[in-house]
Amino acid sequence: MLQFLLRRTFGAVVILVLLSAFTFFVFFGAGDPAAMSCGKNCTADNIALIHQNLGLDKPLPTQYWDWLVGIFAGRDYSIGHCSAPCFGYSFATKQDVWSTLIDRLPTTASLAIGGAAVFLTVGLGTGLLAAYKRGSLIDKVLTSISMVLSSAQIYILGPIALGLFVYSGLMDSPKYVNFTSDPAGWFMGLLLPWVVMATIFTAQYTRMSRSTMIEQLQEEHVRTAKAKGMSSSYVFLRYAWRGSLIPIVTILGMDLSSLFGGAMITEFTFQLAGVGRLAIDSVITLDLPMVLGVLVFSAALILVFNIIVDATYAFIDPRVRLS
Amino acid sequence: MTSPSQTAADRSDTPGLGSGGLKKEKKGKGGELVGRSPGQLMWTRFKRDRTGMICAIVVLAFFVIAALAPVISALYGKDPYTLYGSDDPNLLDEFGYPAGPNGGISPEHWFGIEPQLGRDVFMRLVYGMRMSLGISVAVTLLTVVTGIIIGITAGYIGGKTDYFLSRVIDFLLAFPSQLTFVAFMPVVVALFVPPGDETPTYVRVCALIIVQWSLGWMGLARLLRGQVLSLREREFVEAAKITGASPWRIIRKELLPNVVTPVLVQGTYMLPLFVTAEAGLSFLGVGIVEPTPDWGALFQAGARFYENDPTFLLIPAVAMVVFVLCFNLLGDSVRDAFDPKSGR
Numbered sequence: 039m040l041q042f043l044l045r046r047t048f049g050a051v052v053i054l055v056l057l058s059a060f061t062f063f064v065f066f067g068a069g070d071p072a073a074m075s076c077g078k079n080c081t082a083d084n085i086a087l088i089h090q091n092l093g094l095d096k097p098l099p100t101q102y103w104d105w106l107v108g109i110f111a112g113r114d115y116s117i118g119h120c121s122a123p124c125f126g127y128s129f130a131t132k133q134d135v136w137s138t139l140i141d142r143l144p145t146t147a148s149l150a151i152g153g154a155a156v157f158l159t160v161g162l163g164t165g166l167l168a169a170y171k172r173g174s175l176i177d178k179v180l181t182s183i184s185m186v187l188s189s190a191q192i193y194i195l196g197p198i199a200l201g202l203f204v205y206s207g208l209m210d211s212p213k214y215v216n217f218t219s220d221p222a223g224w225f226m227g228l229l230l231p232w233v234v235m236a237t238i239f240t241a242q243y244t245r246m247s248r249s250t251m252i253e254q255l256q257e258e259h260v261r262t263a264k265a266k267g268m269s270s271s272y273v274f275l276r277y278a279w280r281g282s283l284i285p286i287v288t289i290l291g292m293d294l295s296s297l298f299g300g301a302m303i304t305e306f307t308f309q310l311a312g313v314g315r316l317a318i319d320s321v322i323t324l325d326l327p328m329v330l331g332v333l334v335f336s337a338a339l340i341l342v343f344n345i346i347v348d349a350t351y352a353f354i355d356p357r358v359r360l361s
Numbered sequence: 362m363t364s365p366s367q368t369a370a371d372r373s374d375t376p377g378l379g380s381g382g383l384k385k386e387k388k389g390k391g392g393e394l395v396g397r398s399p400g401q402l403m404w405t406r407f408k409r410d411r412t413g414m415i416c417a418i419v420v421l422a423f424f425v426i427a428a429l430a431p432v433i434s435a436l437y438g439k440d441p442y443t444l445y446g447s448d449d450p451n452l453l454d455e456f457g458y459p460a461g462p463n464g465g466i467s468p469e470h471w472f473g474i475e476p477q478l479g480r481d482v483f484m485r486l487v488y489g490m491r492m493s494l495g496i497s498v499a500v501t502l503l504t505v506v507t508g509i510i511i512g513i514t515a516g517y518i519g520g521k522t523d524y525f526l527s528r529v530i531d532f533l534l535a536f537p538s539q540l541t542f543v544a545f546m547p548v549v550v551a552l553f554v555p556p557g558d559e560t561p562t563y564v565r566v567c568a569l570i571i572v573q574w575s576l577g578w579m580g581l582a583r584l585l586r587g588q589v590l591s592l593r594e595r596e597f598v599e600a601a602k603i604t605g606a607s608p609w610r611i612i613r614k615e616l617l618p619n620v621v622t623p624v625l626v627q628g629t630y631m632l633p634l635f636v637t638a639e640a641g642l643s644f645l646g647v648g649i650v651e652p653t654p655d656w657g658a659l660f661q662a663g664a665r666f667y668e669n670d671p672t673f674l675l676i677p678a679v680a681m682v683v684f685v686l687c688f689n690l691l692g693d694s695v696r697d698a699f700d701p702k703s704g705r
Contacts, residue, residue: 053535064548189686191637193644193657194678197664198671205668299537303641307664314540318645321543329544336537 042349050341055106058334062102065326066094125334126327130320135331139313145214146312149235149304150297152228154290156236161243162286168244169251170274180244188241192234196307199234212308231308235301239293246289250282257281283354291347298343299336406698413694416687423684427491434488437471439481441488441654445470446479453479456669464672472676476666485654486677492649493656496569497635503574504635505628508581509620513612515582516589523586530579542572542638546647562653569648573635581627585620592619622699629692633685640681656681 089095096104104113108124120127125135168180203209212230215223254260255278263273300314313332320328397405407413426433434440446453452460452470457477459465464473464482472482515526549568554560592598593616601611636656642648643657644664651658656677663674 053532056532057535061544064545185689186682186686189633189682189689191641191660191681191685193641193660193664194674194681197660197667197674198678201667201671296537296539299540302539302543302645306645317540317543318647321547321647324547333537333540333544336540337535340535340537 043345046345046348050345053341054334054338057337058330059102061330061333062105063098065330066101067098125331128325128328130323130325135327138316138328139331139335142311142313142316145310146300146314147298148214148217148224148228149231149301149310149312150294152232153235153239153297154294156232157239157243160236161240162247165244165247166251168248172252181248184241184244187237190238192238192303192307195234195237199230203230212310214310231304231310235304242289243286247282247286250285251278254278254281280354284351287347287350287354291343295340295343299339300332403698407694410694410698412690413698416691416694419683419687420691423490424494426487427494430487430491434484437484439484441480441484442652444479445474445481458669464670466672473672475662476670476673482673482676485659486680488654489656489659492654493636493639496566496639497632499570500573500577500635501628501632503570504577504631505581505624507578508585509624511578512582512585513589513616516586517593517612517616530583533576533579536576538576539641541576542642543645543647545572546642562649565649569639569642573638577635584623584627588620588623589616592616626692626696626699629688629695633688637685
């Protein structure tokens with residue numbers, strides 16, 4: 039297990055270095071970042087100053103090396119010292135990229151955790167019910183609803199939900215409040231985004247859990263268990279369920295990594311200041327250090343979740359060997 | 362997968378006959394001698410699937426409407442850019458919202474008019490669909506071609522090439538896709554346009570295609586690599602090798618026909634994903650921007666005015682849900698038609 043984790047972590051770090059290098063060279067090599075960050079009324083002096091301040095007058099590989107070293111050891115700018123995980127300073131807000139990210143993370147994490155809780159419960163619940171009652175009216179209704187909902191988009195359902203609940207005065211506008219200071223406000227503030235987000239994701243889990251469950255129920259070991267006289271609900275939950283977990287864990291890992299990396303469309307629709315919103319705003323203002331920071335952060339999340347998912351396989355299915 | 366065994370049987374009937382035997386067999390395939398080809402079988406099965414047929418017609422209608430947008434515009438007598446609201450002050454009320462009920466739907470303006478600017482919603486939707494579908498079709502075609510090339514190369518050549526290509530795929534899969542689309546859009550645009558200049562629409566279209574294409578092909582490539590890895594060990598490929606067929610011929614005549622099914626199925630699943638992704642980018646304001654009509658941009662404007670004019674959002678929304686739903690159902694039908702064993 040330890041060996042597996044070490045090996046995969048090493049691989050992930052290599053990919054992250056390559057990814058950040060690629061992004062860095064594209065971002066800072068494609069145009070003059072100083073001219074982009076300076077805005078429209080920019081004099082040559084200003085540009086020269088920015089170049090000097092941000093170390094943009096050095097060759098590109100040196101700049102990347104400085105950036106990379108900055109993440110682990112911190113870095114000194116003319117505006118001051120930037121301590122250990124230093125991803126540079128934003129062009130737009132002049133804030134430290136890392137602290138801005140950490141600032142935005144609770145919103146995104148709350149959105150992801152709450153949304154995942156809703157779509158997992160509802161999605162797996164309906165999927166299992168549909169598989170259990172396969173061919174019945176309930177099955178057909180659930181499958182059709184999930185088919186239609188999976189074709190909807192957050193940017194369609196979001197405004198409609200806002201219209202039904204917020205503009206009509208039933209609820210306050212969605213907002214993020216700190217969980218520790220006001221749990222009820224946190225819950226109510228994020229309820230609408232959770233439900234809308236979960237509506238889109240649920241459909242996928244309903245379909246997936248239904249089809250894998252049906253597959254599992256036709257397996258030999260499930261039939262044997264039934265033939266031994268075990269109750270069908272016990273066989274359903276104990277034997278077939280375990281077998282159907284692998285594909286579900288796989289997509290759950292993918293979904294969670296993308297949600298934690300910033301649910302851009304949800305955050306944009308509901309005006310929530312999370313990581314996704316930060317990414318869009320910084321792309322529109324061409325705030326390259328910030329975009330780079332968010333991108334590397336999200337890629338790291340994807341890789342971490344990949345490792346977690348692969349490790350989970352071994353717990354679900356003892357036949358899976360990690361090495 | 363019925364085709365590999367069939368092809369294998371076809372091929373093994375004429376071992377060692379050389380090109381003459383193969384040619385004769387090719388002729389027979391078109392005629393009545395060999396029976397129905399896999400394609401014909403698929404078509405018969407598909408025709409029996411009522412949902413599939415209806416969805417195919419609906420999807421086709423969307424593409425026809427999108428393709429014929431200029432014709433529709435000429436017949437309908439309006440275009441997506443004219444500010445009808447300022448030409449006729451009765452169309453919009455003093456707050457800039459459509460004066461008529463339901464977003465100003467009237468025989469003049471079938472789907473109502475846009476709040477504030479007063480453009481025709483029907484025309485904006487038709488042209489917006491044309492833009493979104495055009496981009497998505499281009500992305501799908503490029504993705505499929507790239508996926509086939511990389512997948513077959515990696516699977517067939519194997520060895521170091523395979524290792525290298527697989528690492529490239531791993532690397533690209535680590536990019537968070539939606540975020541990367543958003544992040545690289547301005548950079549790709551900056552490659553074509555010097556900073557400060559106005560960005561022409563075609564540049565944005567190209568940038569959208571490039572960005573989505575470069576992160577879209579890995580799934581298909583990986584799938585095909587796996588298929589080809591197992592196919593190349595099959596007897597019919599071995600037989601072709603022994604008869605002296607060139608690698609190019611083996612790829613073209615033995616391998617490609619056997620990966621048509623996954624390619625078609627994946628392609629039909631991919632296209633609606635690209636449509637919604639493209640619309641998502643325009644919704645976020647990094648895709649196609651005003652005044653060019655685009656499906657996603659309509660949602661952005663629609664969300665802004667939803668409180669006072671819900672019709673403006675609901676019309677493009679219904680169109681998109683119908684399109685995506687039908688395309689997904691079509692994808693299922695295509696899969697079932699090709700592979701009758703896959704019970705849903």
